[in-house]
Amino acid sequence: MPANLLILGGTTEAYELAERLAGHEDWHVINSLAGRTANPRRPAGETRIGGFGGVAGLARYLDARAIRAVIDVTHPFAAQMGWNAAEACQLAGVPLLRLERPAWMPEPGDRWASVATWEAAAEALRQGGARRVLLAVGRQELAPFAGIDGLWFLIRLVTPPDPEPPFRHVEWLYSRGPFVLDDERALLDTWAIDTLVCKNSGGEATSAKLVAARERGIRVVMLQRPVRPAEVATTATVAATLAWLDALQSSAYQRGV
Structure with missing residues (x-):
């Protein structure tokens, strides 16, 4: 049996x-x-x-x-x-x-800022000169970023947050991976992204955004694993x-x- x-x-x-x-x-x-x-x-x-x-x-x-x-x-x-x-x-x-x-590891050309908390990630945006930010963090982790003034956010989620955090300058994008490299390149270029915020989830399904960011010299604020x-x-x-x-x-x- x-x-x-x-x-x-x-x-x-x-x-x-x-x-x-x-x-x-x-x-x-x-x-x-x-x-x-x-x-x-x-x-x-x-x-x-x-x-x-x-x-x-x-x-x-x-x-x-x-x-x-x-x-x-x-x-x-x-x-x-x-x-x-x-x-x-x-x-x-x-x-x-x-x-x-396995976790993602930085490669030559990457501009990663590793952080241990979302509050530290929000502070890294304030101190790092970010202007147009792609948030790829999940709908339960948005609150620490909603109060940052002077930044524009493109927030990519699978489903809408409820309630919706009070971002002042934001565009919501709903989609589910895996994401291919050409689409990630186009996303960063179309929205003129200068900073990416994400978790170190590892795997292939969502790694293309890191390659596209590396190619463009875009800064990545990366939350490390607990x-x-x-x-x-x-x-x-x-x-x-x-x-x-x-x-x-x-x-x-x-x-x-």
Whole structure:
């Protein structure tokens, strides 16, 4: 009988992992989505939507569903879920693996200003001579920038914010990646962007904007990733994650579990 595998998902890698495990003889996949996106795409396998109720709630869920292993494939900036998963898995005695795409690294020609908070990013705009800014930060992170006077913002989002922050000079652009390089070049040129603000999400789907910015010498204010539990084993690819699961099941078979 397949063992229950909980995937804390919502990312491209999480969908790929679930698809690769669909129909696997050793694993029954349960996908957990946070529920912040209306009508999310359903991954392969069983799906649950919504929170667990903190560490204690997640630990209870792991026990109630007899979860054999947990793969944390949440967004690199979903830090709280990572800490909750580490503590809950330790309490429940369930193996945990973190699958996280590598962070972007600056290349020759990049003009990056690395910051640790959105407040620091807003201050970097005030001090850095920005005039026309592309904000690609997500709708929940807009408030620190709304009060900056003297700047014009192009704000790219998947869905509109509710409520809409009180930007004085703004253009709203709603679109979903992946974004191709030629389109990103045209975007920066059409709107005369001189500064880009974004998260260090990593991956290929939204990296074209960084290449286009590098080509034009545009300054990038980059929010670095939050700290996650150092003791959690980590992989960078779906293939490595599948190998970890194979090793886990092989060990279980050898012990007669």
